[in-house]
Amino acid sequence: MKITDIQLGHISIPLKKPFKTALRTVNSVEDVVVKIITDTGHIGYGEAPPTGVITGDTTGSIIGAIEEPIKKHLIGLEIESFEEIMLKLQKSLVKNTSAKAAIDIALYDLFGQLYQAPLYKLLGGYRKEIITDITISVNDPEQMAKDSLEAMNLGYKTLKIKVGKDANIDIIRMKAIREAVGYDIDLRIDANQGWKPKEAVYFLRKMEDAGINIEFVEQPVAAYDFEGLKFVTDNISIPVLADESIFSPMDAAKIIQMRAADLINIKLMKTGGIYNALKICALAETYGVECMIGCMLESKISVTAAVHLAAAKSIITKIDLDGPILCSEDPIEGGARFDEYKITLSDEPGLGFKKIQGVVFK
Numbered sequence: 146m147k148i149t150d151i152q153l154g155h156i157s158i159p160l161k162k163p164f165k166t167a168l169r170t171v172n173s174v175e176d177v178v179v180k181i182i183t184d185t186g187h188i189g190y191g192e193a194p195p196t197g198v199i200t201g202d203t204t205g206s207i208i209g210a211i212e213e214p215i216k217k218h219l220i221g222l223e224i225e226s227f228e229e230i231m232l233k234l235q236k237s238l239v240k241n242t243s244a245k246a247a248i249d250i251a252l253y254d255l256f257g258q259l260y261q262a263p264l265y266k267l268l269g270g271y272r273k274e275i276i277t278d279i280t281i282s283v284n285d286p287e288q289m290a291k292d293s294l295e296a297m298n299l300g301y302k303t304l305k306i307k308v309g310k311d312a313n314i315d316i317i318r319m320k321a322i323r324e325a326v327g328y329d330i331d332l333r334i335d336a337n338q339g340w341k342p343k344e345a346v347y348f349l350r351k352m353e354d355a356g357i358n359i360e361f362v363e364q365p366v367a368a369y370d371f372e373g374l375k376f377v378t379d380n381i382s383i384p385v386l387a388d389e390s391i392f393s394p395m396d397a398a399k400i401i402q403m404r405a406a407d408l409i410n411i412k413l414m415k416t417g418g419i420y421n422a423l424k425i426c427a428l429a430e431t432y433g434v435e436c437m438i439g440c441m442l443e444s445k446i447s448v449t450a451a452v453h454l455a456a457a458k459s460i461i462t463k464i465d466l467d468g469p470i471l472c473s474e475d476p477i478e479g480g481a482r483f484d485e486y487k488i489t490l491s492d493e494p495g496l497g498f499k500k501i502q503g504v505v506f507k
């Protein structure tokens with residue numbers, strides 16, 4: 146199975162509601178889609194979102210990275226020589242993790258098809274069904290309480306609450322949400338780097354004292370501020386999860402060795418795909434640090450790859466793969482099946498895609 150061509154397309158899907166975090170507001174998924182074609186007629190699909198505020202990647206940079214260095218390094222290679230392909234992909238240029246992830250995902254799709262097995266089984270086959278949280282965008286407290294109740298009524302047991310815009314109001318937001326949903330729902334919060342270390346400790350302690358009961362806090366401080374992250378971890382009893390601070394396996398090793406966070410958020414768009422995500426899983430497992438798997442604003446193509454990884458690995462104990470659920474439509478036939486919070490994999494080979502509607506590949 147030899148790679149003969151790599152083509153690109155664009156997927157555009159309006160969201161059900163605007164997605165709002167401390168970093169940005171978005172109304173639709175606007176992602177680059179990758180199609181890798183082989184001489185056997187097999188096709189692998191991947192996807193990359195331009196999440197510039199987190200990864201630094203834009204639509205233009207993703208397309209440029211793939212059309213120039215990546216394509217040149219991969220055409221003509223055999224999927225059988227998987228390790229060689231992965232090394233060439235990762236070494237074709239530095240950074241550009243979203244472009245690498247889209248290609249890595251399409252290659253793993255082909256890898257599964259080559260051996261006629263669903264990817265999650267080839268990677269470990271731990272389970273075939275997982276349960277995701279759903280994100281509540283940062284808004285005024287009344288709106289967030291209403292959105293949380295709506296999610297609870299759809300059956301979600303875990304809500305990921307976006308905060309980090311103004312710590313004084315964040316407390317009011319969290320009180321309003323806890324009051325609305327009661328204590329049978331787990332609340333995890335994501336500040337998306339919005340607080341300063343001392344501010345984070347002050348307000349998180351206030352939330353603890355108010356009995357809001359928070360499962361964990363995600364990325365309270367700036368991505369680069371490992372010391373600040375450690376300061377928060379050392380000074381509150383709520384577990385701290387590192388998201389934007391960890392892109393590479395090296396970042397993960399550093400955060401773990403510093404004890405700067407209690408938990409790690411793996412996202413394929415930060416690691417550059419499954420190949421490096423597996424290294425983070427191995428590191429985390431070695432040190433007994435549980436992982437969450439997350440996503441950006443992604444459709445079902447790349448999120449299906451994340452579902453396969455999560456289904457394969459027991460160290461991934463927390464799931465934030467709500468990208469496709471936030472979308473108002475699903476133009477992808479096949480892949481993971483989303484029934485609100487329940488995500489199930491089929492036993493189709495690779496990632497199991499059948500058809501991607503409305504995307505023109507060139």
Ligand SMILES: C[C@H](N)C(=O)N[C@@H](CCC(=O)O)C(=O)O
Pocket residue numbers: 166169196280305335337388439440441442465466467468
């Ligand atoms: C969509 C997911 N639940 C999420 O919140 N992901 C990110 C932000 C993604 C984005 O801005 O596209 C996160 O910070 O965890």
Ligand SMILES: [Mg+2]
Pocket residue numbers: 335337363364388389410
């Ligand atoms: Mg996050």
